[in-house]
Amino acid sequence: MSVALSSEDRGFTLGDGVFDTALALDGRMLARERHVGRLMAAADVIGIEVARAAVESAIDAALTGAPMILRTTLTRGIAARGLWPASMGAPTVVTATAPWSPALIGQPARLITATGRRNEFSLSANLKTLGYLDHILAAREAARAGVDDALILNTRGNVACATIGNVVAIIGDALVTPALNEGCLPGIVRALLIEAAPTLGLAVEERALAPRELAGARAVFLTNSVRLIRPVIALDGAGLARAPAIEAALLAALRAALDMPEA
Numbered sequence: 001m002s003v004a005l006s007s008e009d010r011g012f013t014l015g016d017g018v019f020d021t022a023l024a025l026d027g028r029m030l031a032r033e034r035h036v037g038r039l040m041a042a043a044d045v046i047g048i049e050v051a052r053a054a055v056e057s058a059i060d061a062a063l064t065g066a067p068m069i070l071r072t073t074l075t076r077g078i079a080a081r082g083l084w085p086a087s088m089g090a091p092t093v094v095t096a097t098a099p100w101s102p103a104l105i106g107q108p109a110r111l112i113t114a115t116g117r118r119n120e121f122s123l124s125a126n127l128k129t130l131g132y133l134d135h136i137l138a139a140r141e142a143a144r145a146g147v148d149d150a151l152i153l154n155t156r157g158n159v160a161c162a163t164i165g166n167v168v169a170i171i172g173d174a175l176v177t178p179a180l181n182e183g184c185l186p187g188i189v190r191a192l193l194i195e196a197a198p199t200l201g202l203a204v205e206e207r208a209l210a211p212r213e214l215a216g217a218r219a220v221f222l223t224n225s226v227r228l229i230r231p232v233i234a235l236d237g238a239g240l241a242r243a244p245a246i247e248a249a250l251l252a253a254l255r256a257a258l259d260m261p262e263a
Contacts, residue, residue: 009092011075014083015130017092018042019073022188022225023100027065030258031225034188039072042127043091048076050091062095069098069226075130104227106251107148108242110234111162113211114138114150118160120183128185135163149222151211151235154183159209165224166190167209169217170246174203176217182208189223189254196253200246211235219243221250228254 010016020039023030036055043050055072062070072095079088116134119125138150142163151167154160159167159178166187168177175197178184197204214220220232220240229250231242255262 005092005094006078008078009075010077010079011073011092011130016046017048017073017075017130018046019071019128019130021128022070022072024063024068024070024097025100025260027063029059029063029070030260031188031192032059034191035072035225038128038186038188039074042129043074045127046124046129048074048091050074050093054091054093058093058095062097064097067100067102069100071096071098073130100226105229106247107227107230108233109148109222109230111149111151111232112142112145112147112236114141114152114163116152118152118154118183120154120156120160120181122183125183126180126186139163147234153211156182156208157211158182159211159214160184162222165222165227165230168193168221168223168229169209169214170202170219170243171205171213171217173201174205176205176207176209176213178209179206187223188225189228192254192257193223193229193250196250196257200249200253214240217241219246221247 005012018039020035022035040052059072075092077089077091079085116138138152142150149162151162152160160183161167166177166184168175175193177190180186194204214235218241222230222232231247232240233242234240
C-alpha cells in the first residue's frame with residue numbers, strides 16, 4: 001500500500017513520531033488492545049494528540065484475511081518550523097502491511113555484541129520511536145559479521161535488547177529479562193511471557209542482566225510480535241545452550257495467550 005506523505009511531515013524531517021508492529025491472522029490483529037494501548041501511551045508521552053478512533057480506523061482499513069505484519073506509524077504531522085513549533089496540524093496515521101509466514105517463528109539466531117550502546121537514561125528509551133538509526137547501524141554490523149542480529153548493551157554494560165526484539169533468558173528456574181529501566185522496550189511478547197512463566201513453573205526476574213550470564217543460561221531467546229520467540233544459539237562466536245522443551249512450552253503459552261491457531 002502506498003500513501004502520499006508530505007515532505008514537510010515531521011516524521012519524515014525529524015523522526016518525530018512513534019510506531020507499532022503487530023501480527024494479523026484471519027483478519028484479526030493479535031493482542032490488539034495491548035498494541036494500540038502501547039502506541040497511544042507512547043503518543044501521549046511525546047505529546048501527540050490523536051484520537052484512538054483514528055488509529056483503530058487505520059488498522060481496520062489495512063486488515064484482510066491474509067496473514068500479515070501490520071506497521072502503524074503515527075507522526076506529529078505537518079507543523080510550523082522549529083523543534084517545538086507554536087502551532088501544529090493534524091497528526092499523520094498510517095498502517096502499512098507486509099506478508100507474514102509461520103516460518104519466521106523459531107528460527108535460530110546467532111548474535112554479536114554491537115559496538116554502540118543504548119542509552120537507558122534517554123526519555124525515549126522505552127518508546128518505539130521513528131529514530132532507529134542506532135539499531136540500523138547495529139544490524140549493519142551484524143550483517144557484516146555474517147550473523148543474524150546484534151545484542152545491544154546499555155551504558156552500564158548490561159543487556160538492553162536486540163535490534164528488533166527483547167531478550168529473555170532461562171537461568172535456573174527463572175525467566176530473566178532486562179527491567180525497563182535498563183533501556184529495553186515494553187515488548188508485547190515480553191509481557192505475555194512474564195505473565196505465562198509462573199504457569200510453567202518459572203519464577204520471573206526483571207532485573208539487570210549481565211552479558212556473561214547468557215553463557216550459563218539454559219536458553220536465551222529474542223522476542224517480538226512477528227517472530228514470537230527466536231532461540232539464540234551463539235553469541236560472539238561462542239555457542240549457547242538450547243532447551244527444546246522450554247522453547248516448546250513458551251511457544252505454546254504464547255499461542256494460547258494470543259488465541260493463535262497451531263501452524
